[in-house]
Amino acid sequence: MIRFSHVSKRYPGGNDALKSISFHLERGSMSFLTGHSGAGKSSLLKLITHSILTTRGEIMVDGQNISRLKKRAVPGYRRKLGCVFQDHKLLYDRSVFDNVALPLIITGASHREVGRRVRAALDKVSLLDKENAMPITLSGGQQQRVGIARAVVNSPTILLADEPTGNLDLKMSDDIMNLFYDFNHHDVTVLVATHDLRYLKDPGTHILELSQGRIIVGGTSHEE
């Protein structure tokens, strides 16, 4: 589903975030991306969302070569992805419902469709009773669940999460992580960047470990 071939990313100024890495994530797989801060986790996720461009190498996502994505094709490509961020990235001037509805408004879904899908997504993250609340009145864990509801409301085939449990206590982290497993059971390819070691021991999960821009577990790093 996601295949990196010899991918390098060098930021302006000569900082090599990723050094010629290759890996493959199967369709419907559950993967964790780990490594110390600055190992290149965020860069790797941003490459997948096409927020930054590869310096060298090729990235294939769902059969599409996104290293050569045309400008006009970017929005359509991003709609296939669901993204969850450590800082939630919610809009605080509108209700929970409106936040979750945003991806559907963007695609121009009908009024009925929006209501149905938003409530289904909120139900999934157990926040159906909060649809009219403002995000700022919710706890950190609840806000993250709103973020997850927004990421899945469009039924994406790929779900990416960048440190989704970074600021949460153990119980809330488990709730969030269970949600990701749940989506994975519904054939969503999930990639979670985390440095929470507790989840890395789970059987059947694919682990990618980065260190200083190279893959040391779960893929290959090529010498140049």
Next chain:
Amino acid sequence: MKSWFKRHLQVFFYTLGQFSRNRLNVSMTMLALGIGFSIPLIMYSVVDSLSDIGGQWQERPQITLYLEKSINETQTEALRTDLAKDSRLGDIQFISAEQGLKEFSAYHQFDEAIALLDENPLPSVFVVFPLAASDASEIAALSNELGKLGGVVSAQYDFEWLQKLNALTSFLKRVVVVLACIIAIGLLLLITNTIRLEISNRKDEIDIIDQLGGTPAFIARPFLYMGFLEGLFGGASAILISAIVLKLLNGPLLRLADLYGFAFTLPLARIDITLSVLIIGGLLGWLSARFTVLRHMRELAPK
């Protein structure tokens, strides 16, 4: 097509909602736009009325010959024959002193004042119309020559002031156009600034929508509507402001103009001016919003 229309309607009402939440800021911006727009608008309608005066006046130049008061009928007839022989002149009109007095009292209701006078203060006049004389200096030479005829006290021609008026109005028209362009640039910058402020206020929203797969058109749309509506409402307030100003000016002007038999028209009464101000306002707003948003969008492009 239906969903496209619905989406635009959504953004339209969303923008109006944003405006009502930001009432003070938005109304100040619109007032500033209105004042800026109203200056060339007021000037235009004044200049337009001036050139109306030029248009209402006979295009033909005419020379008025004031005759000696002591002139008798035979001398007058002799002068008329002389004038009729002159190939440079077309129509000749004679207005006797009595006739002039009658007209004068009918037009200006000066009967009472005139009744007080012992004798008719007005001279008899010949009004002559030169043929094919468009040049002011030609008319001046002709007028000079006719002034020296026997029985004629003086000759005056009114072609010159008309030409001056025409030159003045075409100059003023140019001033209005130049002024309007300068003000338009100022307004463009003003709208650009408000849009830029709005973009930086909603930077997070823009980034998130971009991340979620919103197209550039989708991201730009609320800002384009904002610019368009600001320009449109700015134009509307300009029409209102200039209508009030012209109304205030119109009272004394009407009295003045009445003496000459002309009238000023409010631009509000002229649908073409109202429409073009609204269209230009909306277009300027839309253009400056588009310019600002496009520049910001380039920053969103992946690097």
